[in-house]
Amino acid sequence: MATLSINSVRKSFGAVEVLNNIDIEVEDGGFLVLLGPSGCGKSTLLAIIAGLENSSGGDILIGDKNVNDVHPKDRNIAMVFQSYALYPTMPVRRNIGFGLEMRKVAPKDREAAVQRAAELLQIEHLLDRKPGQLSGGQRQRVAMGRAIVRNPDLFLFDEPLSNLDAKLRVEMRTEIKRLHDRLGTTTVYVTHDQVEALTLGTKVAVMKGGVIQQLADPETIYDRPANMFVAGFIGSPTMNFLKGTLEQGDGGLVLRHAAGTLALAGLQQDVAGFVGREVTAGIRPEMLDSGDGPASLTGVVDVVEPTGPDTMVIASVGGQLITARLGPKDRPRPGEPLTLTVDTTAINLFDPVSGNRI
Amino acid sequence: MAATRSRSKLLWDVISYVVLVGLAFIAIAPIVWTFLTSLKFEEDIVTRTMQYIPSRITFENYVKLWNQSGYPVLVINSLIVTTTTVLLCLLTGTVAAYAFSRFQFKGRTQLMLGYLVVRMFPAVLMIIPLFIIMRQVGLLDSTIGLAIAYTSFLLPLFVWMLKGFFDAAPKELESAARIDGTTRLGAMFMVVIPIARNGLLATCVFVAIAAWNEFLFALMLTTSQGSRTWPVGLQLMVGEFQLPWGMLAAGGMISILPVIVLFAIVQRAMVAGLTAGAVKG
Amino acid sequence: MVEARISYPPPLTLWDRINPVRMIGELSETRYWMYLLLIPSALLITAVVIYPTLYGMQMSFREMRLNRPDLGTGWVGLKHYQRMLTDPIFWVSLRNTAVWVTSAIALEFLIGLIAALALNRNLPGSKVLAVLILLPYFLPNVVAGHMWALMLDPRLGVINDLLVKIGWLEGYKAWFADPSTAMAAAIVVEAWHSFPFFTLLILAGLKGIPSDLYKAADIDGAGPFAQLRLITLPMLKTIIAAAVILRVIGLVNSPDLLLILTSGGPGRSTQVLSLYAFQTAYKDFNFGYAGALSVVMFILLMGFAWAYVRLSKVNED
Numbered sequence: 020m021a022t023l024s025i026n027s028v029r030k031s032f033g034a035v036e037v038l039n040n041i042d043i044e045v046e047d048g049g050f051l052v053l054l055g056p057s058g059c060g061k062s063t064l065l066a067i068i069a070g071l072e073n074s075s076g077g078d079i080l081i082g083d084k085n086v087n088d089v090h091p092k093d094r095n096i097a098m099v100f101q102s103y104a105l106y107p108t109m110p111v112r113r114n115i116g117f118g119l120e121m122r123k124v125a126p127k128d129r130e131a132a133v134q135r136a137a138e139l140l141q142i143e144h145l146l147d148r149k150p151g152q153l154s155g156g157q158r159q160r161v162a163m164g165r166a167i168v169r170n171p172d173l174f175l176f177d178e179p180l181s182n183l184d185a186k187l188r189v190e191m192r193t194e195i196k197r198l199h200d201r202l203g204t205t206t207v208y209v210t211h212d213q214v215e216a217l218t219l220g221t222k223v224a225v226m227k228g229g230v231i232q233q234l235a236d237p238e239t240i241y242d243r244p245a246n247m248f249v250a251g252f253i254g255s256p257t258m259n260f261l262k263g264t265l266e267q268g269d270g271g272l273v274l275r276h277a278a279g280t281l282a283l284a285g286l287q288q289d290v291a292g293f294v295g296r297e298v299t300a301g302i303r304p305e306m307l308d309s310g311d312g313p314a315s316l317t318g319v320v321d322v323v324e325p326t327g328p329d330t331m332v333i334a335s336v337g338g339q340l341i342t343a344r345l346g347p348k349d350r351p352r353p354g355e356p357l358t359l360t361v362d363t364t365a366i367n368l369f370d371p372v373s374g375n376r377i
Numbered sequence: 378m379a380a381t382r383s384r385s386k387l388l389w390d391v392i393s394y395v396v397l398v399g400l401a402f403i404a405i406a407p408i409v410w411t412f413l414t415s416l417k418f419e420e421d422i423v424t425r426t427m428q429y430i431p432s433r434i435t436f437e438n439y440v441k442l443w444n445q446s447g448y449p450v451l452v453i454n455s456l457i458v459t460t461t462t463v464l465l466c467l468l469t470g471t472v473a474a475y476a477f478s479r480f481q482f483k484g485r486t487q488l489m490l491g492y493l494v495v496r497m498f499p500a501v502l503m504i505i506p507l508f509i510i511m512r513q514v515g516l517l518d519s520t521i522g523l524a525i526a527y528t529s530f531l532l533p534l535f536v537w538m539l540k541g542f543f544d545a546a547p548k549e550l551e552s553a554a555r556i557d558g559t560t561r562l563g564a565m566f567m568v569v570i571p572i573a574r575n576g577l578l579a580t581c582v583f584v585a586i587a588a589w590n591e592f593l594f595a596l597m598l599t600t601s602q603g604s605r606t607w608p609v610g611l612q613l614m615v616g617e618f619q620l621p622w623g624m625l626a627a628g629g630m631i632s633i634l635p636v637i638v639l640f641a642i643v644q645r646a647m648v649a650g651l652t653a654g655a656v657k658g
Numbered sequence: 659m660v661e662a663r664i665s666y667p668p669p670l671t672l673w674d675r676i677n678p679v680r681m682i683g684e685l686s687e688t689r690y691w692m693y694l695l696l697i698p699s700a701l702l703i704t705a706v707v708i709y710p711t712l713y714g715m716q717m718s719f720r721e722m723r724l725n726r727p728d729l730g731t732g733w734v735g736l737k738h739y740q741r742m743l744t745d746p747i748f749w750v751s752l753r754n755t756a757v758w759v760t761s762a763i764a765l766e767f768l769i770g771l772i773a774a775l776a777l778n779r780n781l782p783g784s785k786v787l788a789v790l791i792l793l794p795y796f797l798p799n800v801v802a803g804h805m806w807a808l809m810l811d812p813r814l815g816v817i818n819d820l821l822v823k824i825g826w827l828e829g830y831k832a833w834f835a836d837p838s839t840a841m842a843a844a845i846v847v848e849a850w851h852s853f854p855f856f857t858l859l860i861l862a863g864l865k866g867i868p869s870d871l872y873k874a875a876d877i878d879g880a881g882p883f884a885q886l887r888l889i890t891l892p893m894l895k896t897i898i899a900a901a902v903i904l905r906v907i908g909l910v911n912s913p914d915l916l917l918i919l920t921s922g923g924p925g926r927s928t929q930v931l932s933l934y935a936f937q938t939a940y941k942d943f944n945f946g947y948a949g950a951l952s953v954v955m956f957i958l959l960m961g962f963a964w965a966y967v968r969l970s971k972v973n974e975d
């Protein structure tokens with residue numbers, strides 16, 4: 020087990036810059052999630068950590084050791100791939116033990132280690148099959164077995180769950196979390212799924228276009244997104260953005276929008292410099308509730324989407340569409356007027372020009 | 378409506394069968410006829426009334442061919458040339474196909490195109506200089522020299538075809554192997570080549586058939602019984618006037634037997650590889 | 659969790675230090691690895707293709723007659739190329755090459771397409787039929803030539819016998835000895851030998867056409883011929899273009915079959931360019947002129963390939 024430092028790592032393919040000055044520290048036993056839309060450079064960064072790609076600049080340190088010039092086979096890492104990358108010509112037993120075999124571990128010790136890993140993942144009965152005879156979920160488990168059997172310094176996961184169906188994905192997510200709690204191995208986990216990121220990570224790096232947008236723990240990412248990209252990427256349904264002007268009202272700051280004003284009494288930001296200017300207020304759907312209150316929005320119901328535990332209500336507030344997550348029994352009808360009370364402590368104000376949180 | 382559609386489908390199925398059976402007949406009729414001829418006595422071949430089914434059969438053509446014409450030597454020479462060609466292609470072509478399939482590097486596309494364009498060079502344009510060069514270095518009229526000459530058109534084909542099979546093995550497998558502790562060399566031999574083994578076999582068979590069948594280079598680059606291959610030997614049996622049809626037919630049947638057997642064994646993988654190579658090319 | 663302890667990097671034993679496999683393995687981790695992999699084949703190709711071709715090209719500017727050493731091997735400039743302009747055999751060969759290539763390819767394409775369409779219906783038993791249909795392509799030219807020479811023989815040919823029996827022929831015909839039929843007969847043999855190549859490629863192309871397209875066309879009421887014209891052939895354009903170009907290269911470059919069947923005769927009726935070049939080298943030992951003929955052939959082929967690729971690209975837009 021070890022720490023991981025990524026220092027000013029850059030990567031270009033020809034003239035195309037894919038990674039731009041990436042700086043990340045992961046503590047020993049930490050769980051870093053690289054989150055971002057497809058094509059933002061997550062896999063490339065992971066490949067650089069693994070040594071499968073050379074960086075165009077910057078350093079990777081595992082423990083205290085700079086591994087820039089260390090071959091993948093000597094980095095003592097383990098990786099789980101999106102496609103699992105199981106060796107199709109070898110039975111599961113040899114697939115899992117292959118890393119130990121390459122490192123000349125005695126057959127008896129190897130066999131014992133494979134057995135323990137298989138027990139942990141409940142795949143002992145599959146050991147003599149070929150990967151082609153396994154289901155998707157079973158392959159996933161074998162791939163994990165291959166990773167844990169070696170007791171590596173670092174686990175790397177590249178979208179390991181995205182080829183599974185929804186139910187299995189949730190199950191395996193829990194499994195991965197349990198494994199990490201048990202083994203405590205430093206982990207880097209790539210995904211484009213924000214739920215995976217928030218549930219698994221001790222630290223989440225949100226990336227876009229090869230640039231880290233925000234690097235923080237999951238709560239901060241969720242509650243205080245650094246910019247409108249992160250705010251919009253995280254959370255489902257996505258955060259509402261309400262445009263308006265920041266003004267000094269009688270009882271404090273207010274947001275003047277197309278359909279009235281919104282009192283910003285509990286705001287957690289220092290926004291003094293923005294009084295009198297255009298701002299965008301980010302309000303998560305679950306921070307809205309039906310009924311009146313000290314801070315509220317009034318609009319007309321547009322669409323109602325019951326989902327079972329919640330009812331998603333999309334309302335037009337002065338022409339801007341706002342989604343609210345209401346209780347299951349709350350079923351307003353389209354066309355009805357609707358008043359929503361807002362938890363103002365959870366509001367984030369963004370500068371609409373730069374997109375950054377003020 | 379549904380009835381007419383299924384009736385027209387049936388009609389086309391019947392037409393397809395007729396076409397396929399007809400074409401299959403045309404494809405193998407010459408082979409069958411040659412086989413029948415090889416079993417006839419000479420006087421039954423050259424006869425006023427055509428015998429479709431031989432009235433009596435004999436193996437004398439095969440015996441004569443084997444004992445009198447030096448055919449065994451020709452076959453052995455052909456075997457040596459074929460084996461050497463396949464080995465040369467295997468040793469140099471496998472790693473090249475692997476590099477083309479696995480790595481992005483400067484000049485990759487150009488080099489691959491170059492391997493393709495090489496196939497456009499007229500055989501004659503290469504045969505003449507090869508004749509002169511091989512004479513200078515003492516490889517003229519040798520099985521090794523002929524095999525080397527064969528690689529000129531078979532190696533590019535080998536590389537293209539095999540690359541297609543390597544492409545089918547996902548790149549992540551090598552990444553996994555390298556993280557598991559192999560070098561790139563180890564990943565190639567322990568992971569990728571085992572996956573592509575059927576393709577490798579098919580590619581080798583294809584090259585072997587081509588080398589076994591080759592006529593023009595052999596005619597020009599071999600001059601004596603010591604290194605002559607069977608296609609040249611068979612052609613030289615053709616005299617000016619009286620054709621030894623029985624022996625020619627027997628020689629033809631013996632020579633295509635290994636081709637038919639090999640083709641039947643690996644035809645599916647070979648067909649896949651041929652088309653993959655040609656489609657991308 | 660697993661106590662299989664491994665230290666990183668593993669310590670090197672003495673054997674590790676001198677083990678050649680390990681050393682190549684280490685080399686494979688460097689950035690030069692792919693170039694190392696390419697070197698053996700590149701060297702071989704240079705030695706047996708590039709060098710001889712260049713040699714052959716410069717030869718076409720020299721006097722080089724193996725049976726006339728007295729003439730030496732001096733430079734003669736464009737002499738061979740000038741001779742070609744006034745060489746009637748060259749022009750006949752050129753015309754014959756055009757006839758040979760276009761007719762053979764037209765026939766092979768047509769039969770190949772029909773076979774592929776029929777095979778693509780995946781009727782029971784079509785796997786076996788496919789093997790039989792593809793077989794001729796893998797047979798040697800020499801045997802293919804002799805099989806057909808036997809069947810078309812003027813005295814004992816079975817085809818003559820059949821044609822007389824069904825009344826299409828008065829008497830046995832010497833197909834390869836008659837200048838008016840020799841080329842046609844040779845084209846039939848060539849088509850028999852190589853139509854499977856088109857079948858093979860077109861079949862692969864057909865497998866790549868999504869069946870939804872045909873279902874949609876069915877619903878729109880398009881008949882089988884409309885489907886062939888509007889869906890199948892356009893979708894196969896690239897693959898047909900590739901197949902045609904590969905066959906053109908093969909047909910222009912290799913004189914094998916004609917050499918075996920007719921040696922260019924009777925007269926010059928089946929003399930093609932590649933055969934003429936080969937005979938100039940093999941019979942007359944005039945390597946300089948043979949080289950010049952091959953160079954012209956190569957240039958014509960390159961020109962054709964270039965124009966053809968350009969044209970099929972233009973058509974796509």
Ligand SMILES: Nc1ncnc2c1ncn2[C@@H]1O[C@H](COP(=O)(O)OP(=O)(O)O)[C@@H](O)[C@H]1O
Nearest residue numbers: 032037055056057058059060061062063064481
């Ligand atoms: N070998 C390569 N050559 C050129 N561009 C590449 C290569 N590999 C990846 N890229 C580009 O780099 C970007 C990042 O890719 P990747 O790291 O795979 O994204 P992600 O995993 O976040 O979806 C993409 O735009 C991709 O097109």
Ligand SMILES: [Mg+2]
Nearest residue numbers: 058061062063
């Ligand atoms: Mg990726």
